[in-house]
Amino acid sequence: MAAKLNLKDKYRLLTRDLDWEFSYQNRQDAFPYEEFEGIKITDWSKWEDPFRLTMDAYWKYQAEKEKKLYAIFDAFAQNNAQMNVSDPRYLNAIKIFLTGVTPLEYQAYQGFAHVGRQFGGIGARIACQMQSIDELRHVQTQIHAMSHYNKFFDGFQDWSHMHDRVWYLSVPKSFFEDARSAGPFEFLVAISFSFEYVLTNLLFVPFMSGAAYNGDMATVTFGFSAQSDEARHMTLGLEIIKFLLEQHEDNVPIVQKWIDKWFWRGTRLLAIVAMMMDYMLPNKVMSWQEAWEVYFEEAGGALFKDLARYGIRAPKYAEVIEKEKEHISHQAWWIFYNFGHAAGFHTWIPTDEELDWLSEKYPDTFDKYYRPRWELAKQMAAEGKRFYSSGLPQLCQVCQVPMGFTEMADDPGQISYRSAEYQGERYHMCSDGCRDIFLDEPEKFVQAWLPVHQILQGNCGGSDLEEMLRDYYRMNVGADNMDMVGSPDETRWQKWKGAA
Amino acid sequence: MPVHAITPDYRGEVRDAQARFGGNILVYIGWDEHLLFCSAKTFPLPSAMTFAELKANVLPQGFAQHPDFAHINWDTVQWQLNGRTLQAQDDQTLAELGFDHKSLLRFKTPGLNGWRGTGV
Amino acid sequence: MSKVYLALQDNDMSRYIVAAVEADNPGVTVIYQPAMVRMEREDSLTVRRSTVEAQLGQSWDVQELHLNLITLGGNVEEDDEAFSLSWVR
Numbered sequence: 120m121a122a123k124l125n126l127k128d129k130y131r132l133l134t135r136d137l138d139w140e141f142s143y144q145n146r147q148d149a150f151p152y153e154e155f156e157g158i159k160i161t162d163w164s165k166w167e168d169p170f171r172l173t174m175d176a177y178w179k180y181q182a183e184k185e186k187k188l189y190a191i192f193d194a195f196a197q198n199n200a201q202m203n204v205s206d207p208r209y210l211n212a213i214k215i216f217l218t219g220v221t222p223l224e225y226q227a228y229q230g231f232a233h234v235g236r237q238f239g240g241i242g243a244r245i246a247c248q249m250q251s252i253d254e255l256r257h258v259q260t261q262i263h264a265m266s267h268y269n270k271f272f273d274g275f276q277d278w279s280h281m282h283d284r285v286w287y288l289s290v291p292k293s294f295f296e297d298a299r300s301a302g303p304f305e306f307l308v309a310i311s312f313s314f315e316y317v318l319t320n321l322l323f324v325p326f327m328s329g330a331a332y333n334g335d336m337a338t339v340t341f342g343f344s345a346q347s348d349e350a351r352h353m354t355l356g357l358e359i360i361k362f363l364l365e366q367h368e369d370n371v372p373i374v375q376k377w378i379d380k381w382f383w384r385g386t387r388l389l390a391i392v393a394m395m396m397d398y399m400l401p402n403k404v405m406s407w408q409e410a411w412e413v414y415f416e417e418a419g420g421a422l423f424k425d426l427a428r429y430g431i432r433a434p435k436y437a438e439v440i441e442k443e444k445e446h447i448s449h450q451a452w453w454i455f456y457n458f459g460h461a462a463g464f465h466t467w468i469p470t471d472e473e474l475d476w477l478s479e480k481y482p483d484t485f486d487k488y489y490r491p492r493w494e495l496a497k498q499m500a501a502e503g504k505r506f507y508s509s510g511l512p513q514l515c516q517v518c519q520v521p522m523g524f525t526e527m528a529d530d531p532g533q534i535s536y537r538s539a540e541y542q543g544e545r546y547h548m549c550s551d552g553c554r555d556i557f558l559d560e561p562e563k564f565v566q567a568w569l570p571v572h573q574i575l576q577g578n579c580g581g582s583d584l585e586e587m588l589r590d591y592y593r594m595n596v597g598a599d600n601m602d603m604v605g606s607p608d609e610t611r612w613q614k615w616k617g618a619a
Numbered sequence: 620m621p622v623h624a625i626t627p628d629y630r631g632e633v634r635d636a637q638a639r640f641g642g643n644i645l646v647y648i649g650w651d652e653h654l655l656f657c658s659a660k661t662f663p664l665p666s667a668m669t670f671a672e673l674k675a676n677v678l679p680q681g682f683a684q685h686p687d688f689a690h691i692n693w694d695t696v697q698w699q700l701n702g703r704t705l706q707a708q709d710d711q712t713l714a715e716l717g718f719d720h721k722s723l724l725r726f727k728t729p730g731l732n733g734w735r736g737t738g739v
Numbered sequence: 740m741s742k743v744y745l746a747l748q749d750n751d752m753s754r755y756i757v758a759a760v761e762a763d764n765p766g767v768t769v770i771y772q773p774a775m776v777r778m779e780r781e782d783s784l785t786v787r788r789s790t791v792e793a794q795l796g797q798s799w800d801v802q803e804l805h806l807n808l809i810t811l812g813g814n815v816e817e818d819d820e821a822f823s824l825s826w827v828r
Contacts, residue, residue, distance in 0.1 A: 169815035331774035421741030457657040491737035513647040513659040523657040532738040562622035566631040
């Protein structure tokens with residue numbers, strides 16, 4: 120019997136040796152996307168594959184993960200475990216997940232399938248193809264896990280349709296479309312490195328741990344199962360960066376620019392996760408700020424210290440990002456509270472205990488800037504005038520978030536307004552970070568599909584808001600939207616718990 | 620380079636040009652120190668609208684929900700249009716005052732600094 | 740000096756892996772959070788196949804780590820004998 124191959128040899132035979140030389144075709148015709156971004160690759164064989172995962176092992180371990188996962192889904196459904204969540208308010212975070220994150224997994228699947236075809240190096244192609252399959256698995260497992268909740272709670276019915284249309288979902292959607300419409304190397308720096316290596320940890324680790332702490336075993340299980348793939352993706356992200364930086368010194372400024380752009384875009388996108396952590400988990404594990412310090416500052420700090428030898432520095436505006444950790448969860452939840460009548464999930468005023476927890480966790484900012492908003496909201500609600508902001512907000516041209524972010528340098532009580540003119544047209548941004556991104560590629564961002572402007576152009580149907588929510592967004596108006604207090608979700612829950 | 624594209628001389632379509640708003644211009648209006656409103660708001664307005672009409676019809680739509688609104692002394696309001704101080708007469712139109720498409724109008728109400736003076 | 744970290748699902752299999760990591764990595768910090776366990780150490784951390792097998796009492800392939808893995812930080816190096824994370828190359 121032949122000796123068993125060791126891991127490195129097996130990896131070489133089943134991966135690297137699958138590649139072939141181009142004898143009668145021009146290599147550039149085969150890989151047309153490889154050069155236009157200005158990235159210089161001199162030797163693809165230097166690509167490192169730390170996990171050395173081959174297709175046979177990939178299927179074996181993925182199959183095992185799936186078996187474990189679906190056993191838990193079955194047990195969860197058979198035990199009516201939806202009744203074990205801490206509080207029905209919690210499910211609203213899962214509605215955001217299904218409409219805002221799951222479709223991104225699908226975009227990641229498409230994006231990695233594309234770049235997995237476009238790279239000239241076999242190591243990179245195989246890693247991207249595996250990741251592409253992973254991402255499709257995430258879509259499927261997430262839909263399966265959350266479909267159980269669709270039987271019992273509102274707002275889970277039309278998530279992919281909503282992803283394409285609903286105002287706040289243009290934030291995650293446009294983030295990924297920006298990455299996918301870039302070249303293949305920018306896509307990898309955007310998604311594999313900036314997004315996966317540092318930022319998705321904040322969603323899939325502390326938030327999922329929080330899901331477990333709130334009795335949602337289905338979500339924590341799909342979350343951690345997905346994250347076990349992400350650990351591989353993170354490693355891919357780190358290797359890509361090192362590979363690009365080692366290939367040619369001309370790559371360094373290009374990569375730095377992409378890091379600056381995508382870390383900033385990521386922090387804007389994660390404002391939604393920040394509010395999920397601080398406001399939507401009834402049982403608290405850690406604050407957004409604490410999670411940010413562990414997974415961004417500490418983990419990212421170690422990473423950028425390691426990359427300094429290539430001439431890479433920490434992302435631009437790191438000092439703004441550091442201050443924003445004490446603000447963005449509050450600003451994001453306040454935006455949704457303002458427009459809770461137009462959201463596909465419920466919003467609410469935090470309980471007094473929760474307000475106190477926020478004061479304790481954010482001693483420098485919460486009482487000064489955010490508690491007064493809730494005190495006024497409480498007063499208005501007590502007068503029977505629950506506050507829903509009239510009209511439509513101003514949006515940032517780049518991140519598409521309503522412009523509710525404030526000045527971190529000198530006045531966190533003042534909205535941060537930035538603008539730029541391009542070819543006679545004025546554009547508005549929420550920050551210097553978003554403004555830089557616009558000015559670097561204005562021809563890309565003048566095309567932004569800003570939901571508010573689309574509504575005002577008459578492209579979203581409906582002569583009034585309710586018609587638009589019902590016919591264009593396909594929300595069940597009066598059930599999916601509005602405050603948690605008095606919602607059908609709340610009424611049913613109380614009935615099930617015998618408290619009505 | 621205005622965009623990094625594989626297509627030479629790629630040009631994006633300006634999706635929010637004025638022509639797409641049925642003869643109106645977009646005006647964003649924000650009330651400083653009143654963060655009950657999470658952000659400035661977007662209004663499609665005819666540029667022939669007078670400043671008096673803006674104050675009488677548009678601002679209440681956007682901001683009357685705030686308890687301070689009823690107490691505004693309009694003679695002391697400080698206006699800022701696209702970063703510059705704006706001195707406006709009631710009978711001037713938005714066009715005459717320099718409002719153009721996607722202008723930002725900010726206003727401050729001295730003495731009214733939000734709910735209980737908190738900027739909210 | 741920077742910390743590397745490795746987080747695993749808090750389940751039965753992970754108990755043996757954590758025990759092996761504790762045996763092989765002096766000074767490792769083990770933090771338990773809901774449903775997960777996070778191990779941190781300055782500069783490097785190694786999961787050794789032989790130590791896990793001794794804890795487990797049966798054979799174990801290093802790649803089985805993927806079944807319980809949640810996240811990690813540091814440069815990865817994996818072969819038949821060990822999985823390691825480091826910030827010093």
